[in-house]
Amino acid sequence: MNVIFDIDGTLVHSSNFDGACFTAAVRDVHGDVSIRSNWDSYTHVTDQGLIEQIAIENRLVDARVDDVKTRYVARVDAHLAHAPEDCIAVSGAQAMLQTLQPHHRLALATGGWRDVQKIKLAKAGIAADLPMFSSDGIAPRVAIMAACYAAIGDPETDTLYVGDGEWDMRACSELGWHFIGIGIRLKGKCEKWVEDFTCPSFFRYLEMIDNH
Structure with a gap:
């Protein structure tokens, strides 16, 4: 996936x-x-x-x-x-990426500019050598995500996006992707939601999507 x-x-x-x-x-x-x-x-x-x-x-x-x-x-x-202390990893993020990386095609698609996002990831201690697609020269979020899929996506499998904003949900709906919401802003607003990556339900959702 x-x-x-x-x-x-x-x-x-x-x-x-x-x-x-x-x-x-x-x-x-x-x-x-x-x-x-x-x-x-x-x-x-x-x-x-x-x-x-x-x-x-x-x-x-x-x-x-x-x-x-x-x-x-x-x-x-x-x-x-x-x-x-103003830039820290979401709980469980690093361990989750290490768990998923051998089994799935992973990438980052962000509405931020690349150089800023690289600083944040480094400061937060997120060490994952993943393709990153950013908004450098691209304004619409859907276009950033579509560029990511075009570069790394396997058309034979489903695509899941994990995000924390309603704009992420809207983009996934437009692209026909699965979505897991994370963080307080999306609590109660999406079908599949976790507080952070320490929640066992994240991996249950992942397995459910992968096997649907």
Whole structure:
């Protein structure tokens, strides 16, 4: 089976600081532009999607994506140098990946930019040599996930995505993938849900999907 994971909120807890770092990075480059407080109100809740829409809504001639990305990476790196406790692995994540890797085709498909996500994974101690597909140059989450499948997916088997956001559920519905929700934001909102990867039900769901 193809098993694809989101990163933020799925493998790594980091949401208590990265939004502020992203906002600050945008304003480092573009000044006091208007940025919505609710990320879910943007069309594409990905780093690329956010900066593109912020540029349009603020009538910026150039989104200066590379400059914003550079500042974002620097701010995340600086923050975690002083507060490493703000980026930790979701409970059971490392052991779960080690258990699954010999038996399934695994990959990462994230709405974040690659360089930022690599920092978070390293700081959280997630050591898995997996293909990563990010939002560098790609705004829609569905397109990132589809690119991941095109590169690593085995069409002879089912595909499962594990994520923590309602946007992940919507993308999976559009792609016809199985979905397991993780974390507090999806509690009570999806059929298959776990608090973290220490929950035995995660592996039961996996077996159920694999054998359906």
